[in-house]
């Protein structure tokens with residue numbers, strides 16, 4: 059039960075209960091258990107480790123009272139904008155658009171983070187907290203809470219983020235687009251580093267060759283994650299199994315790691331209902347994965363999302379992108395994706411394709427042969443994510459192409475906005 063204490067014009071609410079299920083709504087919804095401090099200038103929210111996670115300004119210069127700042131576990135401040143709800147939902151499948159502080163491939167959005175009111179709050183929330191000092195007659199629980207959140211200064215939070223990256227051997231540079239279903243609130247566990255292809259066009263690849271983790275390394279990560287997330291673990295019900303091609307890891311290692319991590323990290327006893335697991339796959343790993351792996355994952359009590367980078371079904375385009383697979387393999391991988399989605403209710407395989415104005419002319423016709431002509435009906439499952447090739451280059455003509463392709467596709471089709479953890 060949440061305890062609220064008011065001191066002059068400041069309200070403190072400890073351990074408030076938000077929604078217990080991720081839901082797509084056109085109004086702000088807070089999830090899980092969190093604490094809140096409301097001052098005349100802002101509403102600040104904290105997780106169960108007393109770290110700031112959300113903030114909204116209350117002044118007249120705040121862009122929109124329905125919009126807010128979110129601080130990620132990687133210590134990025136992200137601004138959630140409505141951008142005119144209908145357009146955003148059509149484009150990304152969510153009502154709110156995440157605006158990131160780093161360059162990404164988004165075609166929509168604005169420079170909200172540099173607006174004075176937004177930049178001020180992201181940069182001065184800790185000073186604001188210091189100003190909320192309450193009298194010594196306040197309840198002990200409030201005084202303790204205030205001293206704990208003050209101790210989690212921006213410098214401390216940055217160090218915490220670096221400690222998280224160290225657990226799995228580095229920062230997660232890209233999350234699967236499907237992580238939008240849990241607002242990107244995932245716990246990162248790496249079962250294999252790197253990827254097979256090192257495609258020329260890719261900006262998120264690592265230099266290291268593909269390497270599977272030893273079971274002992276996975277166990278060590280799980281212990282590290284449990285300790286890092288601490289009391290706030292109860293707010294998590296989703297796992298990201300990294301890195302760029304977890305499906306390429308040994309199938310036994312993959313399923314054992316998922317089972318172990320979800321159990322040890324308490325994802326089934328989270329305050330958030332319904333566990334999810336997200337991972338990336340490649341064309342090779344999707345084609346080579348044994349059927350029993352999907353049968354095993356299907357029995358697992360979590361929704362499994364596997365995202366595969368197909369990029370193009372046109373050979374000239376694949377060659378231009380420097381992706382070392384053939385168009386025939388892309389067609390086979392697309393067929394396996396459909397077969398898995400048709401057979402397994404708890405598994406959704408989704409795919410990414412590139413969009414860009416400067417790709418060979420057969421790229422779009424080849425894409426439509428798969429997602430329109432290759433399917434005899436519209437399907438609700440198996441999202442297609444179109445990813446603009448260039449970073450920081452919003453383009454009206456690509457956005458126009460996206461809307462046209464979305465209409466023609468027989469699969470749910472959205473833009474992929476690259477987000478890191």
Ligand code: SF4
Pocket residue numbers: 252253254255256257258260261262263302340367
């Ligand atoms: S697109 Fe995927 S497979 Fe290709 S280099 Fe990037 S991470 Fe690796």
